Amino acid sequence: MIKDNTTWYASWFDTPFYHILYKDRDYEEAETFMTNLTNYLNIPEHGKILDLACGKGRHAVYLNEIGYHVTGVDLSENSIEYAKQFENETLNFEVHDMCKPYPETFDAVFNLFTSFGYFDNEEDNLNTIKAIKANLSETGFGVIDFLNSEYIIENLVSENSKTVEGITFHQKRYVDNGYLIKDISFTVDGEDFEFQERVKALTLKDFEALFEKAGVYLLDVFGDHKLNKYHRKQSERLILIFK
Incomplete structure (x- = not known):
């Protein structure tokens, strides 16, 4: 986690x-x-x-x-x-x-x-x-x-999944309080992981x-x-x- x-x-x-x-x-x-x-x-x-x-x-x-x-x-x-x-x-x-x-x-x-x-x-x-x-x-x-x-927000892909090296990364994107946020979740060897990326929408x-x-x-x-x-x-x- x-x-x-x-x-x-x-x-x-x-x-x-x-x-x-x-x-x-x-x-x-x-x-x-x-x-x-x-x-x-x-x-x-x-x-x-x-x-x-x-x-x-x-x-x-x-x-x-x-x-x-x-x-x-x-x-x-x-x-x-x-x-x-x-x-x-x-x-x-x-x-x-x-x-x-x-x-x-x-x-x-x-x-x-x-x-x-x-x-x-x-x-x-x-x-x-x-x-x-x-x-x-x-x-x-x-x-x-x-x-x-401004371009990213107008063209935001709200949700998708991507599989790399056998790991399926689920990605959710949204804007909150002036930040571009990506929630990333995936499972490896039975263990669930969740991470978040936050970038100020400057x-x-x-x-x-x-x-x-x-x-x-x-x-x-x-x-x-x-x-x-x-x-x-x-x-x-x-x-x-x-x-």
Whole structure:
């Protein structure tokens, strides 16, 4: 069952079931996104990138393969333990709370694939943006790749099931008190499990207000991983470039 002694994301992300459920994520699309993004930002050759909330490190590994010095950080000890097998002289992973600044500066800080807006304390959303600002070099760029909540809410699939590796995950989605919520239930070896994902349904206006409070400047907004223009009602993603 759900662990009640910690935040939902710390418990859910630290289970093997999270990675099983999402194992079919499009790696090719992710790599294309990373290439497009680094080219657009014109990050210097061998530049330093912080992958904030890196999970098991798939984006960090690819960014390192295309020539960047990458640090991946995540709250999940299990994910970082897994990612450490890929470490080398220019790629390292550490357990770190993204609400707090990391003790280095970078040419870019990436927060990818909706790894934001989870916090029970909403002040931590602002703290995270302030931490990103603190970790940027004088010429560095911050990137938050978030879902477009307005599009998601209008196109919400309220319920479905998905079977991966013999496990059938039942998923219910709804909006409650400004949060996009997904309830996930499944049975493994006769034991029932229930987890919940909660993401604040932040809009572009919400981010603009957070950026103003944090003292960072929004430079550009894109609506998908190919860096096409953002449309409030049509784009699936909300990709924010700031410094």
